[in-house]
Amino acid sequence: MAQSDRLGSAIDGTNLGFGAGVVVDKSILRDVAEAAGVSLRTASRVLNEDPKVAVDTRARVQQVMRDLKYTPDSMARSLRAGTDTAVAMVVESIADPFFSAMVEAVERAPSNSGKSVLVASTHGDAARERDVVEQMLSRRVSGMLLAPTAGDHSWLRTDTPLVLVDRAAPGLDADVVGIDDEAATADAVDHLVEHGHRRIAYVSDHPLVPTSRARLAGYRRAMTAHGLDVDPPLVHAECPDPSSAAEATRNLLSTNAPPTALLSAATRCSLGVVPTLHALGRTDMALVCFGDFAMADLLQPGITVVDHSAEAVGAAAANRLAERIAHPGIPVSRLHVPVRLIPRGSGELRP
Template sequence: MAKTAPTRLLDVANAAGVSLRTASRVLNDDPRVAPVTRQRVREAMVGLRFEPDAMARSLRAGTDTAIGFVVESISDPFFADVIDAVELEMSRHGRSVLVTSTRRDSGWERDVIGRMLQRRIAGLLLCPTGEDHSWLDTGRLPIVLVDRPAPGLPADLVEIDDHRAAFEAVAHLITHGHQRIAYVGDTPAIPTSAARLRGYRDALAHYRLEADEYLVNCNCATSQDAAHAVPALIGGSRPPTAILSATTRASLGVVPALHSAGRTDIALVAFGDFPMADALRPAVTVVDHPGHEVGRVAAARLLARLSQPGLPVERIQVPARIIERGSGELRP
């Protein structure tokens, strides 16, 4: 409960009988300090429980050591994973992370990013929400984009290789004998969704299968949409024998819909793992979103850029892998 004022470097200097400057040199491991002096100062630091004031250092340095991370939603399981990995990687390098979410509101996004800029953060990890981000292109702040590109903002991008993941998911179904494979996903206006849809089409083309547009539903922004899409698909004249559910939200609609229609014989591969995927019958084969890996790579990239500001802008794709659990291995 004792409200003692925090110890300053000046107090340490006085206690050790040296000047402020010398104490500062000890703190920064400057070699130009006599070993005995260094020892005395070190002891004073320990004795007084000195902790350097990060604000003062940052002010002097002109930049904070912390980095900012802006996502759409913190409670989204994928981003929670990404944040976890980013925080681990940054903590290992002694950097703190300011986390904030945009709530899909580009005005709000500008506000929170503005607040981070005022703090002179060292760098920014950004999963962009708004449309045009060219206002961020100051050349002053190192930025690494996460999971999606930002229009008007040339910066590193770390993303899942959605095209390849979708391609492989479809190939997986095809090698298990399926020829009529449906696609349920979100609008191609979202680059991520567009890449998945291309992967789906490219796989069909690659295996010379008919691409029936009737089997493609890419208007499912919500779980409800996806749930409604299923009866329409399987009730058709030439129904699919397998489904690729291209977003986690879609899966949350597709899975219950298949169960309540009693059509668990239809093969399913779903984008995005979820806790109970194992508990369902059949257990759901998923394309795992490697959130942890995306976060680790993005953090590493930002750290690299911080130490070498001249790095060329890169687009880094993290592979996703299929977790086979049963539903994706069903035969028609």
């Protein structure tokens, strides 16, 4: 079974994370020694964490390594044969239930048997994403799974096999494994309309993320198809965390013409929406949540969800990456994992 290496400060460049016993190419290490004004032997001792090296000397050598962007992995590259046994996985946040479940699925995937899975979070920050990706690539991983942030990714040019998960990235021609977000959201709206609702509120997260844009488009398309107005006060598409989603829910309920149903289009939003409805005693409001989550089936009423199965996406992405590693020349593809709407009670309430 794969083991997960949850990278911390070493991956974002705040320290070098050197381990003992590192062997490097002497010609490369010589550059470091010369720039730091020390002998080749001293530079090697610093790299191997010899405690006898003076503190100021150690700091000077390590600073040169940072400045020259030398890491043990990149220095040892010329001595390595074959491909590393690790794959990288870069997601928005491993604290997000969707991505944590996806990471678990990737780790369990048979295609990753015997491999380590190096995991890092971008927190939705494009600059951090670039730093993390470049650090991962410097470790000479055999492949990478990336849930990209918003924005252009034409900067990412690599021969390392790459598969995008959950969403595509502008400027990057790569395999994508996810779901049909627009169609899945439209189906959720259809379900609420079939149960008599016409004023359907919408709560979602980052409007710049491709999945969020697609879900909002699906909501608007379905509302229009049913001849329903998309009332701007009913749309809260900028709720990046549970607290902002909770505030949006309170605002929706306090309007003169509150909705009779609510669609939460992101798991992190649902973690704010659901407790707020219960706290306000408004469990009579119809609710459909995008993404299943813990306790959703135990609440009263049970929460109707669009199950976009992070586990299925993760497993499919791991398999596609294994194919890409084995056959680098295969055509780029986009795979949509099937979704299902699970009726549990909240989405079947009538106005």
